[in-house]
Amino acid sequence: MPYELRPHTADIAVAATGRTLSAVFEATADGLAAASCDELIDSGEQLDITASAESLEALLFEYLDELIYVRDVELVLPVDHEVSIAERAGGWELEGRARGIPLDEIDAREVKAVTYADMRIEETAAGWEAYVVFDV
Template sequence: MREHVTDEDDASDQPTDATERTRGQFELRDHTADVAVAASAETLGGVFAAVADGLTAAMCDEVPATGERFAVTVRAESREAALFDYLDQCIYERDVRLVLPVDHRARVERVDGEWVVEASARGVPLSEVVARDVKAVTYSEMELAETDDGEWRAYVVFDV
């Protein structure tokens, strides 16, 4: 079990693609033959980013400070489907761009009946890291909920 707390970005590091980063944290948990990420944050976008940071940690122990930021946008019918599609897109970007998506930022809003995720990540070239394969995100045991005190929590299992 590995735990990580993400730091808030200062104003000088704000992305230009309208994404946000709020203080969030994640914890990697063993899950049968898979790996799970439990995350929490003050905002829905923050918890999406924290789960994506957990996905990164499941793939790689040490991340260099290289790579260019890229944008990701997904739309879905439900919050859970938006989280699934966002994480699936991160894995797709890894496979197509040959980069490890790191330093995730996300904004999640309901627009015209759809959940829209506007996100960005820094793409570290896979040639610069030793990465483990995470095959896919799953709906198995997925949880996404706002607590009574207004914090967002998520639990996602990844197929390895």
């Protein structure tokens, strides 16, 4: 599994790995979904997700924050994440897709927000690692 849920005081953290930058973003988003729901179902429609920021850490924050926003506004849990990330002049851009499972079809817990507390994303010899704390 490319992510692991970890307790973090009153919150929950996701530690994720991936061979590529896109893969670690996807794994972190999968961890967010796992923190929200134990059992996923196959229903749901495709969602398009975009984010941009000046740094990779800020891009990861913006992406996860957008997933939480979509959940709250569209009442769906984004799962099955696919992203592509590109470095542009002045920053980073992310284009992604996910499947939105209607919240009324699952038993979901509320993850309130992504935080910058202890957040990190870094390249390693094996690929990429990310660590993100969520307010629950």
